[in-house]
Amino acid sequence: MKDSAILITYDKEDAVKEAVALCDAANYDIRKIIRQKFLNKSRYGLGEGKVEELKEMAQAIKPDVIIYDEILKPSQNYNLASALKIKILDRETLILEIFERRARSSESILQVKLAQLRYEMSRAKEKVRLAKMGEQPGFMGIGKFEVDVYHNDIKHRMNSIKIKLSKSSRQRELHRQARKRIGFKTISLAGYTSAGKTTLFNFLTGETREESPKLFTTLSTTTRKIILKDAEVLISDTVGFISKLPAYMIEAFKSTLEELVHTDIVIVVIDISEPVFELKKKFRSCVITLDEIGVSKDRIIFALNKSDIVSQDVILEKVEQIGLKDSNKWLSISAITGKNMDNLKNLIHDALENKPQPEKTDYTQPQIEINYED
Ligand SMILES: Nc1nc2c(ncn2[C@@H]2O[C@H](COP(=O)(O)OP(=O)(O)O)[C@@H](O)[C@H]2O)c(=O)[nH]1
Ligand SMILES: [Mg+2]
Known part of the structure; x- marks a missing residue:
């Protein structure tokens, strides 16, 4: 059974198509698409009126998750999740889920885990800040951690993955x-x-x-x-x-x-x-x-x-x-x-x-960096 989702994306045909295909790759069943001219309004990632609308929609549809086709700050994610009482996936989490589903070899699983930790690392500071403000006790389960402890824990896990990767087969x-x-x-x-x-x-x-x-x-x-x-x-x-x-x-x-x-x-x-x-x-x-x-x-x-x-x-x-x-x-x-x-x-x-013999390629050589970002 697929998990169901409400998708929030841009009001452009290409963006909608891509977002739908990504949800498909992550195996979500989209029940409703909300198109927005702008995403990433400060508090919720959406205007407050839209949040109210979404609340009603979510009560009727009862989706397993809300997918937000942009990056959300931890605070925005928290605000939206609290308002709707539904798990929120932002674009990067969605992509990481797709990679996780597709990873098969131990190397691939480690690479994906590493990317997930990087995602977490980039958000660690704000999560800790939110937790410390007492506004969000136990937020993401890290309320009791100090910032250094949390950082070091992620770093430690990243390092151990890097070591495993260097030995992977x-x-x-x-x-x-x-x-x-x-x-x-x-x-x-x-x-x-x-x-x-x-x-x-x-x-x-x-x-x-x-x-x-x-x-x-x-x-x-x-x-x-x-x-x-x-x-x-x-x-x-x-x-x-x-x-x-x-x-x-x-x-x-x-x-x-x-x-x-x-x-x-x-x-x-x-x-x-x-x-x-x-x-x-x-x-x-x-x-x-x-x-x-x-x-x-x-x-x-x-x-x-x-x-x-x-x-x-x-x-x-x-x-x-x-x-x-x-x-x-x-x-x-x-x-x-x-x-x-x-x-x-x-x-x-x-x-x-006419398939020619496979070329010998040394996969262990460092690869040139190219910029995939738009
Ligand atoms: N017009 C047209 N649309 C297509 C064609 N092939 C796929 N599409 C549409 O393009 C979108 C993405 O297709 P999909 O197969 O999910 O793409 P994928 O992400 O590469 O797997 C869907 O809306 C398809 O209906 C085609 O040959 N012609
Ligand atoms: Mg596909």
Whole structure:
């Protein structure tokens, strides 16, 4: 059973779509969406009138959580939670929950834990201040802690995770995971949130209605077996790239992408209906990140999705602008109408057949920093 949620986000179509896709990735069932021109009004993150409205709405809907698609200060979170008597998740907590759900290897679990502690650390001071003011006794269970004790405790936990990480066995686990899949070629869907990965996944898996074999359910809840031109292949939906990702989450994010390293083909799903500026930025960040984690270029296919709402001329123009013009590894598709799906399958099939030997990549090398923030 999914937990239910009321989602508060911006009054912009793209923001709503992204927020909905994030809630979906975290497995929340959205019962209601509140759109706001501005988020982060001082006391509650919302205007007081809106809070009253939300109170009534929450009484009727009784959601398990309220998801607030922005960062909330501890005081705002506390005020809103007290007013509504419901757990509040801000955008960063939501993203961390998604990573937590997706983390599989011990390294990935540690990376996510580390990011969660960083989140806590950045809020520790204010939490302690709130607790000390006596206004919020026992707030978040830290009322009895002194600021230094609390800080040191988080620091201590972070350090012990860092030590474990330095000894972790990512390579070994990845190989073990790869061995489990032996006998099957694998395809993974990557790309930004709301590009249409899940829609494409459902289209491709819905066609054959092949049940996931028991063996693979332990690998991932989002991996299924499909028939691709008479061959059985495994296809996985992945966590996806997230725009406005805070810098401290980047390692945790990358660790959730590790399954891509041993996938035969990565389909990067791109929302071609987005403005060129966004498109370029996202395209670049996908390509760089995949390269960093060790996915070689010849294993990537670009699926330019949502072509049902963009004219062919515009698509070609955008293809040129993102620098894909001379590549034969892209295709415009529509996961909704099914446009070009047979061609996509052919392209995947051919890529699987001609799959070159995996390149040797040293994953232990430090990686170049890139800025994922907008
Ligand atoms: N017009 C159009 N919308 C699409 C297409 N594929 C997905 N969408 C919409 O884009 C939004 C995000 O899709 P989703 O599959 O959840 O994206 P994900 O975050 O990448 O898994 C949803 O509202 C989909 O209905 C497409 O081919 N055409
Ligand atoms: Mg999805």
